[in-house]
Amino acid sequence: MDLTKLKQEIISYSKSIGIDKIGFTTADPFTELKNRLICQQELGYQSGFEEPDIEKRTNPALLMEEPRSIISIALAYPAKMKIRVESKKGARRGIFCRASWGLDYHHIIKDRLQKLETFIVLQVPDVRLKSMVDTGELSDRAVAVRAGIGWSGKNCAVITPEFGSYVYIGEMITSLPFEPDTPIEDRCGSCTKCLEACPTGALVQGGQINAQRCISFLTQTKSLIPDEFRDKIGNRIYGCDSCQTACPYNKGKDFHFHEEMEPDPEVAKPLLKPILNLSNREFKLKFGQVSGAWRGKKPIQRNAMIALAHFKDQSAVPDLIRVLKEETSPVARGTAAWALGKIGGELALSALKTAKARETDPEVLREIDKGLGLISNC
Structure with a gap:
């Protein structure tokens, strides 16, 4: 099997189904992340919404038999409303954060990952795949950073050069040993x-x-x-x-690529x-x-x-x-x-x-x- 060719085919196909960025990394354990998570746990800094088992959050081998690589995807979401409504005296308004505008991003990312899975299975029928987004065991952000989607900002968000941090991310563990992409160097510098x-x-x-x-x-x-x-x-x-x-x-980042995100x-x-x-x-x-x-x-x-x-x-x-x-x-x-x-x-x-x-x-x-x-x- 020509994995280099397949990787390029996957990249091309991902663009055709509305995936704005895609990256590949190994399925090695996330050792540095594990140490950080242990520290967070000891300090009481966790939210409680996370997967409680740190081993599962950091070791893909506990989630799928013999994983060889992980594919990370990102979709850019809008930062501004096309139609604005004003908060007025007697008719005050609240605000949802941008990540909760439009259709629930879990459905959007799962849809793209399912399409990507179908495409890969057509090329490699005996492939093993496991996709997840947010509610899955793995840390989406750690995968995205190692796959070259972006770097981990000081605000703990994945920042991409193209779309800033206004991106939804998800990942797919695979049994195929794709060549990993190069992570992006931290560009936050001294900014606070x-x-x-x-x-x-x-x-x-x-x-x-x-x-x-x-x-x-x-x-x-x-x-x-x-x-x-x-x-x-x-x-x-x-x-x-x-x-x-x-x-x-x-x-200046504001992308309106996906109708369901409006x-x-x-x-x-x-x-x-x-x-x-x-x-x-x-x-x-x-x-x-x-x-x-x-x-x-x-x-x-x-x-x-x-x-x-x-x-x-x-x-x-x-x-x-x-x-x-x-x-x-x-x-x-x-x-x-x-x-x-x-x-x-x-x-x-x-x-x-x-x-x-x-x-x-x-x-x-x-x-x-x-x-x-x-x-x-x-």
Whole structure:
């Protein structure tokens, strides 16, 4: 078999199916990554969303019998909306991060990988392949870096020379010993703009992140947001792009290659108040196709309340009072109580006093007291 020829055929085919960049690397263990992950684990910096077995995250041989190479792919996504919608007084809007614009990227990447698998099997019927994206065991970023897709930036994102860090990535382990591509040298230099831009100081140092402080992680949790982060979340209702927008390699980068990635502005930048009143069915109809919906309705509603508090939106007070009165979730009631305190006013004050008299959940009572304290300090 002429693997050099096959590699070129795979590269050519990948372009025809909408893969913007492709790279090849060995299936050797990711030894350096393993050491970093152990360190992250010991420091308590992991998010908890990752594959818990570090060996599986760093050793392809544990995922497929006799792997010989890994193919990494990247697809560029838009950085700007073609149609903009504005946040106005009385009609405030939240924002999903760019990686959650358009169709859920897991579906997009899986589609391209499946097409690539079909093509390779036609050429080599007895080949063994295993594809994954994000929720798989391997570290997508480590594979992409070693395959020459880009380098690992100080913001922990893969930065490509062509598309900046606005790329979705995925990979395929193969039983074919393809010639590996050359990794790209780190080009961040002495720049620290991403570290300076991080609202919560989650970027501990270049290339190291404390996920427990990262807004992207915090917006995906299901518990009450810790006090120190609430004001910093702003109007973000899923994810955070601060470290990406600050990166010089993303300046002027905006690619609209894939129709399924184009954002619906009413979904990517939705009105906040209606979110508080969505049923599960309504939530799925409106947001179910985007990656930011993976944790369900409750975190998005909690984040929407924090965003309304950020805007001090008086028109949202009746909606927040309804949540405080009617929601069964202590997290929802507690966040509503805090948000009412941040917004303030006589109506909010009265609602908080009434709620305090009937509330039995200790966590919610603490949030009610915080809200009352915020109003008294105005």
